[in-house]
Amino acid sequence: MIDPSAPAVRLAIFTDFDGTLVELAETPDAVEMPRQLADQLVRTAEKLESALAIVTGRPVEDIDRYLDPIRLPVAGSHGAQRRRADGSFEDAGAAGIRIASEIAQFLEPLAMANPDLILEPKAGAVALHYRQAPQLAEDCRRAMEEAVAAVEGFTIVPGKMVFEARATGVDKGAAVRAFMLEEPFAGRIPVFLGDDTTDEDGFRAVQELGGVGIKLGEGDTSARMRIADIASVHALLRGLADAA
Numbered sequence: 001m002i003d004p005s006a007p008a009v010r011l012a013i014f015t016d017f018d019g020t021l022v023e024l025a026e027t028p029d030a031v032e033m034p035r036q037l038a039d040q041l042v043r044t045a046e047k048l049e050s051a052l053a054i055v056t057g058r059p060v061e062d063i064d065r066y067l068d069p070i071r072l073p074v075a076g077s078h079g080a081q082r083r084r085a086d087g088s089f090e091d092a093g094a095a096g097i098r099i100a101s102e103i104a105q106f107l108e109p110l111a112m113a114n115p116d117l118i119l120e121p122k123a124g125a126v127a128l129h130y131r132q133a134p135q136l137a138e139d140c141r142r143a144m145e146e147a148v149a150a151v152e153g154f155t156i157v158p159g160k161m162v163f164e165a166r167a168t169g170v171d172k173g174a175a176v177r178a179f180m181l182e183e184p185f186a187g188r189i190p191v192f193l194g195d196d197t198t199d200e201d202g203f204r205a206v207q208e209l210g211g212v213g214i215k216l217g218e219g220d221t222s223a224r225m226r227i228a229d230i231a232s233v234h235a236l237l238r239g240l241a242d243a244a
């Protein structure tokens, strides 16, 4: 029997951005952010006493641009940057920024020679997109491997029609763990929503902390739960706000 006097479960929500909150687009800049989604995120965050963070491969400034003027806690560049709930900011560090920029320089000739490739330098990470030139996937992988081999302490992360490089040990799981040590996340049950291989670190982290990972769509995953599509993610965010 449900005990109506039992304390409510207090959740902390961590969500990926591309492919989870918003539909994928042909290029990183072509993503559409519906106004009602931004409003819903604010409402859910308010109901959860601000325990809602975006954990993404994008730089923090991209998320701010899409959500403007809303400023949520965000882990960006796969966790290389982090804005806490109190607004304070941890950047990628001088070494991470320098090495990511060296990798981007190494990849530049390939991107220049193939205008359908998109080179996306970020603070502490680099992405080389081949969505518009899938036939160049292998060339991108090889170039990224060479670039990463030429520097110290960076790892390749394959994503959706993209190869990315980020500092070894910097990942979405580490970002979630850092948030969970701080207010307003500490002491809550963490939930991580994501669709991609880079979200697996987030799923594992929340599950080790007693929470649950929720994988959007098909594919192998360590997440204990699945959700069908982006519309269902939006419905879940609405439902969480209503229930809180």
Ligand SMILES: O=P(O)(O)OC[C@H]1O[C@H](O[C@H]2O[C@H](CO)[C@@H](O)[C@H](O)[C@H]2O)[C@H](O)[C@@H](O)[C@@H]1O
Residues within 6 Å of the ligand: 016, 017, 018, 019, 023, 024, 025, 026, 027, 028, 029, 030, 031, 055, 056, 057, 058, 059, 120, 127, 129, 131, 159, 160, 161, 162, 164, 196, 198
């Ligand atoms: O961790 P996420 O929030 O899922 O971000 C992962 C990467 O997303 C972006 O690239 C992806 O989305 C683009 C727009 O839909 C798409 O064109 C591209 O093919 C996808 O790989 C972003 O550009 C990257 O920086 C993120 O790391």
